[in-house]
Amino acid sequence: MNLNSKVTLLFAAVALGILVMLVAISLYAFRLFSINSSSAHVRTAAEVVRVHLTEAMIQGTIQHREQFLARLMEVQGLSVARVVRSPAVSQQFGDGLVRELPADEIERAVLADGRPRYELREVEGDTLFRGTIPFAATTEGTPNCLQCHNVPEGAVLGAVTMEMSITDLKERALLTVFGLVAVVALFTLLAVALVRRIMRPVGEAARDVEVAVQRALKGDFKSQISAYPDDEIGQIANDTNRLLSYLDGGLERITQRVSQLTGRSPLQDENKLEATIDMVNSLADASVFKQAIEEDETKAEIYDRFGQILSERFDVRSYSIYEASGAKQMMPIQVDGEAGAACRWCDPQILVRSEMCRAKRSGHPVDGLKQPGICYAFRPGDGQGHRHYCMPIIQSGSVGSVVQLVVPEQEAAHLIELTAFIHVYVREMAPVLEAKRLTETLRDSSLRDAMTGLNNRRFLEEYADTLIASARRRDISLAILVLDLDYFKVVNDTFGHDAGDAVLKALSGVLRQAVRASDMVIRFGGEEFLIVLQEATPEGAERVAENIRAAVEKLKVQVSGAVLQKTISIGLSMFPDDAETFWQAVKFADVALYRAKEQGRNRVVRFLPGMWEGHAESY
Numbered sequence: 001m002n003l004n005s006k007v008t009l010l011f012a013a014v015a016l017g018i019l020v021m022l023v024a025i026s027l028y029a030f031r032l033f034s035i036n037s038s039s040a041h042v043r044t045a046a047e048v049v050r051v052h053l054t055e056a057m058i059q060g061t062i063q064h065r066e067q068f069l070a071r072l073m074e075v076q077g078l079s080v081a082r083v084v085r086s087p088a089v090s091q092q093f094g095d096g097l098v099r100e101l102p103a104d105e106i107e108r109a110v111l112a113d114g115r116p117r118y119e120l121r122e123v124e125g126d127t128l129f130r131g132t133i134p135f136a137a138t139t140e141g142t143p144n145c146l147q148c149h150n151v152p153e154g155a156v157l158g159a160v161t162m163e164m165s166i167t168d169l170k171e172r173a174l175l176t177v178f179g180l181v182a183v184v185a186l187f188t189l190l191a192v193a194l195v196r197r198i199m200r201p202v203g204e205a206a207r208d209v210e211v212a213v214q215r216a217l218k219g220d221f222k223s224q225i226s227a228y229p230d231d232e233i234g235q236i237a238n239d240t241n242r243l244l245s246y247l248d249g250g251l252e253r254i255t256q257r258v259s260q261l262t263g264r265s266p267l268q269d270e271n272k273l274e275a276t277i278d279m280v281n282s283l284a285d286a287s288v289f290k291q292a293i294e295e296d297e298t299k300a301e302i303y304d305r306f307g308q309i310l311s312e313r314f315d316v317r318s319y320s321i322y323e324a325s326g327a328k329q330m331m332p333i334q335v336d337g338e339a340g341a342a343c344r345w346c347d348p349q350i351l352v353r354s355e356m357c358r359a360k361r362s363g364h365p366v367d368g369l370k371q372p373g374i375c376y377a378f379r380p381g382d383g384q385g386h387r388h389y390c391m392p393i394i395q396s397g398s399v400g401s402v403v404q405l406v407v408p409e410q411e412a413a414h415l416i417e418l419t420a421f422i423h424v425y426v427r428e429m430a431p432v433l434e435a436k437r438l439t440e441t442l443r444d445s446s447l448r449d450a451m452t453g454l455n456n457r458r459f460l461e462e463y464a465d466t467l468i469a470s471a472r473r474r475d476i477s478l479a480i481l482v483l484d485l486d487y488f489k490v491v492n493d494t495f496g497h498d499a500g501d502a503v504l505k506a507l508s509g510v511l512r513q514a515v516r517a518s519d520m521v522i523r524f525g526g527e528e529f530l531i532v533l534q535e536a537t538p539e540g541a542e543r544v545a546e547n548i549r550a551a552v553e554k555l556k557v558q559v560s561g562a563v564l565q566k567t568i569s570i571g572l573s574m575f576p577d578d579a580e581t582f583w584q585a586v587k588f589a590d591v592a593l594y595r596a597k598e599q600g601r602n603r604v605v606r607f608l609p610g611m612w613e614g615h616a617e618s619y
């Protein structure tokens, strides 16, 4: 029930109450008035009768009273008019006339106790008032009652009974009451109409406020309260309008800024406030994510953390992260939460021909959610009915990595809503990945020889502890080869430094090819190289060294105006078979190399304990 109806109802209830009370009080008052007025009439008439009878006694015409009493009955408006004689009078003057005898109980009672009696009754629709008034003996007046009557003062001499119709009086009273009620009811109706008129704008303003609040709860602050009076309610409506405009403007500005940052705008039928809160939350979460990854040590940790966000926050379980490596290659970093797993959702050809990856090639997101089949390299495989969304991560102006999200077809619509938020994370992640990549490149370059691309001595120094711990744990031997080109100085001196460099580069290629991927080839210094063979036996290591020697002997290096052929000398030692420490084994290999040079070069010499004796003091 609205405010106006409530106020109307209240007014109507109060007015009805007042009317009922008014009717009750009026009817009661009229009744009292009628009775009192009729009683007074009866008393006056009784007094007139008494005076007349007394006068008749004085004049000596009392014996003719019968005619008077008969006439009394003819008085208009009276239905009963009678005079009765008390027993005391009957005793002194005889019973008198028949009509002077008491006619009923009331008259007898009045004669007995001298108190008047009044009675109101309904007879056949007629309202009758009856009064029986006693005549008491008194000493007042001349002559007085006691001069003729032998009774004490105050004794009852007789009584007059009169009965009259007051129906007419009653009808007038009722008419007056109804008139009164009608006037009050009319005023009440006018008052209610006036109150309704005053309350209508209040009700409408309240309804407008309610509509505005309901819309505000749905994130829409555009409502305005249109109907308001020029009073306190008007002030409230005015203030509410100002507040709504302020909130709408504020929300609009926040939404615009946040949309710029997230790349997402609230949809037409979406709760703008909720959508903006969502966007702000995702920006805050992404910022927390950025702080966390900035403190991560490696790119792998960053990808791990991003994978966690994808699966835990966005419920995307199938995803791949590829990293561009080299000009045309891509490497799967994470596939469905598994680090370094094989390519699962794409044609594996993209790993060697990165241009096949549409996101890598174009540098733009590839939306297979809205356009299934947009990328030929996407291979849903057994999971037919899957859709994908690929995001390139731009680093230093080119695509450094690609994130691929894969969902079942029926979840595509949900993922479409999330992509903007995932982009926020990707955007936060890109510069951090870039910084980590630069750091890793820098670190890598300090551990690598720029000319040959081989790891350098510093790398071996950093990596040696891990290498030794791994060998001890796996209980395997390491073979250490120290290699040095024979008469290399001549190349420099004869053909120049560039020719020498060309020979060193060619040699490093031979060395790399001669060993397994798990082995280590290091440019140890100048024209000296060091190879660590994992899980090697002395015989096997000697065989590898011999192969290298032979390969170098056959190696022809074209330099300006000449083809160079060089030989190499190799010293070999075993760890831990020959030495207690790794670095001691390196020294022993160097001692063996020295022996190879001594013995005429172009040979492999295995370290023997006796060789150290002559060299101990020089180290």
Ligand SMILES: Nc1nc2c(ncn2[C@@H]2O[C@H](COP(=O)(O)OP(=O)(O)OP(=O)(O)O)[C@@H](O)[C@H]2O)c(=O)[nH]1
Pocket: 484, 485, 486, 487, 488, 489, 490, 492, 496, 497, 498, 499, 500, 501, 504, 525, 526, 527, 597, 601
């Ligand atoms: N071109 C070039 N030469 C280098 C490089 N590093 C060291 N060398 C040269 O390698 C030569 C090493 O010569 P030596 O160690 O004296 O001996 P060798 O001529 O190789 O003779 P043996 O080792 O005794 O067989 C020096 O002339 C160095 O300048 C390099 O990076 N490039």
